[in-house]
Amino acid sequence: MPTQPAPHRFRQAAESFGVDPERYDRTRPPYPAALLARILDATPGRAVLNPGCGTGIEARQLRAAGCTVVGVEPDPRMADFARATGIDVEVARFEDWDPARRRFDLVAAGTAWHWIDPVAGAARAAQALRPGGRLAPFWHTFRLPDEVAAAFGEVYRRLVPDSPFQPGPLPAPPPLEGYQPILTRAADGIRAAGGFGEPQQWHVDWTRTYTRDEWLDQMPTSGALTRLPAGQLAQLAEALGAAIDRIGGSFIMAYTSVTVTAVRDRSRVTSSAAR
Numbered sequence: 001m002p003t004q005p006a007p008h009r010f011r012q013a014a015e016s017f018g019v020d021p022e023r024y025d026r027t028r029p030p031y032p033a034a035l036l037a038r039i040l041d042a043t044p045g046r047a048v049l050n051p052g053c054g055t056g057i058e059a060r061q062l063r064a065a066g067c068t069v070v071g072v073e074p075d076p077r078m079a080d081f082a083r084a085t086g087i088d089v090e091v092a093r094f095e096d097w098d099p100a101r102r103r104f105d106l107v108a109a110g111t112a113w114h115w116i117d118p119v120a121g122a123a124r125a126a127q128a129l130r131p132g133g134r135l136a137p138f139w140h141t142f143r144l145p146d147e148v149a150a151a152f153g154e155v156y157r158r159l160v161p162d163s164p165f166q167p168g169p170l171p172a173p174p175p176l177e178g179y180q181p182i183l184t185r186a187a188d189g190i191r192a193a194g195g196f197g198e199p200q201q202w203h204v205d206w207t208r209t210y211t212r213d214e215w216l217d218q219m220p221t222s223g224a225l226t227r228l229p230a231g232q233l234a235q236l237a238e239a240l241g242a243a244i245d246r247i248g249g250s251f252i253m254a255y256t257s258v259t260v261t262a263v264r265d266r267s268r269v270t271s272s273a274a275r
Contacts, residue, residue, distance in 0.1 A: 039261065049070055126195035195265065
């Protein structure tokens with residue numbers, strides 16, 4: 001059975017979110033304060049590098065917590081939006097970005113690290129971190145209620161059969177279980193890059209209620225749909241909206257936000273991936 005390509009190889013998808021940065025920023029949920037606090041409490045300082053900063057959602061949260069944040073973002077449209085909110089952003093792919101002898105206490109990436117080569121990205125983070133600094137990419141993982149997953153699965157199979165968003169077995173597994181391949185790839189990349197202690201996973205569970213309109217508003221920001229033609233996207237929204245109406249007009253999403261985190265423990269990067 002062929003191995004599915006890693007997400008970071010899909011560069012067009014990785015750099016497609018700027019098609020509507022205002023919608024992305026408005027609809028994507030922020031990260032749990034408890035998770036960010038745990039990361040910051042285990043970090044030696046407040047100088048933060050934020051690869052894949054997008055519109056600046058987590059950068060603004062970190063700034064509010066007392067951090068100085070430098071973002072790195074490959075999409076100029078997303079970078080411009082983040083700059084308009086006061087975030088310092090440099091436009092580059094993180095694997096190619098030059099820290100220019102700057103050193104940071106924390107490298108934190110919100111729902112973006114899977115779009116970065118896991119070994120080259122970790123090696124670049126090691127290069128930018130002070131000894132004792134922390135690498136902490138984090139993600140939202142989620143579990144649709146089974147009734148919603150079944151209804152959405154039927155719609156996706158019918159209207160976008162080639163989409164990566166396809167139904168799995170029901171009952172659906174806990175949020176973290178389905179995301180483990182991405183989390184494992186991140187941890188393996190950290191180990192392969194060298195210069196870090198053993199990666200750990202920290203997580204926080206939470207829920208959010210979505211109304212029909214709230215779900216449809218965020219739907220086009222999915223990486224599986226950002227390049228879908230407008231007509232097909234409208235058809236999909238209509239069908240998903242009808243499915244939500246049939247189950248009462250809203251649903252509760254179970255989220256687990258998780259970080260794969262490791263401490264910078266050597267002064268040199270041993271992997272050739274950073275060269």
